[in-house]
Amino acid sequence: MAKATFSIRRGGRDGGEMVDYQAEVSEGMVVLDAVHQIQAESAPDLACRWNCKAGKCGSCSAEINGMPKLMCMTRLDTIDLSQTVTIEPMRAFPPIKDLISDVSWNYEVKKRIKKFNPRKPDAEDGTWRMQQSDIDRVQEFRKCIECYLCQDVCHVLRDHNKHEEFIGPRFLVYTAALEMHPLDTENRTEDLKDMFGIGYCNITKCCTKVCPEHITITDNAIIPLKERVVDEHYDPLKKLVKLFRKK
Amino acid sequence: MASNLVQITRRGFGETMRRDGWWIQSALTFLGFSAFIVYSTWAAFQGAHYSFGPYLSPMYSPLIWEAAGQQLSGHAWLGSWPSWLPTYLLVQPITPAILILWAPGGFRFTCYYYRGAYYKAFWADPPACAVGESRSGYRGERKFPLVLQNIHRYFLYVAIVFIGILAYDAIAATQFKDGFGIGVGTIVLTVNVILLGSYTFGCHSLRHLVGGGCDVMSDKPVRQGLWNWVSKLNRNHMLFAWMSLFWVGFSDFYVRMCSMGVFTDYRIF
Structure with missing residues (x-):
């Protein structure tokens, strides 16, 4: 042998x-x-x-x-x-x-993310109805096995030690699963920008490469979240449209 | 969050336990982008040989004014180079390409795919996955100047207009002096707009704007359809980014060579 x-x-x-x-x-x-x-x-x-x-x-x-x-x-x-x-x-x-x-830092990070907050039940039996097409998008994120390989390969944590300011790809995926959920009513974009440091991600896609569950972390979770942050903080035209809509 | 929980040892630049050719991808990206930047900069400053018969180089489209000192080609929207517009800025000539290339250039520079690629290839931030970096400080895209990458969607709006113009150019490339026809250049310009369209309409920002920003799309069938369609193109965004980049350069090169008399443009019919 x-x-x-x-x-x-x-x-x-x-x-x-x-x-x-x-x-x-x-x-x-x-x-x-x-x-x-x-x-x-x-x-x-x-x-x-x-x-x-x-x-x-x-x-x-x-x-x-x-x-x-x-x-x-x-x-x-x-x-x-x-x-x-x-x-x-x-x-x-x-x-x-x-x-x-010692991966316990990850457990602490998870506690800081606003929990799932569903809208009021809208079905007669006191539950909700969702369309499969609406839930398909977040289904992918639920495949995560929390192996933290994506956190490990992320250079923001690995090389720059930004554990204090950046939550890492795993928890951006977790936030995306909550934020894009058709029943959820919570808004986490402010947290994403400030507390979770999404701006630290420079889209090198290393997290996607190492994911053993083949979750398209960057394209399907992080970039859509970045775009939501842009909607609220960096897009003056969108702000203007919102202002007129409110009136 | 207790930061003292996590204290890791930084590795030096290029330091890694990886045994594969981790540097190859970044090196190829560096060479590919550099070759395009050098060629497109050179071509943009030429101000000549950008059109040939019904063909117009995509690097000069839209041709607002004909380049200074050039005969009217029939492609210019507003005729000859106006006298009030300088032809030189210090030592650099101002050409029709210089007036418009900021738009596709800005679109590509702020593109999510390109950002990830050039941060690795040009900034070595990181040089490759799980490979040590040269800098200890890092601000990401949170602060100026990189926070400006967030204007990508504005460049997208302009890029979509450019796709319309390039599609018009591809149709115009069938209008020869003797009537309708298809030459090799027609095919080159048509492939160009198809590849650029596939790249532009697979943009991450567009994906968000057409439907990605909604959590419930089942009651918005048009947005759902558009999101599905953009998502399909988005899965191959990198491929289209490279193919369209190469083809834009090649299209300019083809028109330029035909105009200089180096290539003969064969008519298919």
């Missing part, structure tokens, strides 16, 4: 080093299988998060050969195994141990 070398980040919150391990490679293996093999045979104290092994729980996010990916969905036959394969934790968040990052 062929062997491959994996260079894995080992260490706690500070420092850390890349340590090489060997693993036997067989057909159909994914990176997570190799990590499990290394845990079983060479490094029983190697820490990594995983759960479903089916690309649906979003736990095993890591950087494989420098690109943010799910370990469970990255097949070894898609990687050049003649060279050492590097596996690191997500860089946009502080490391805890080995391959585990």
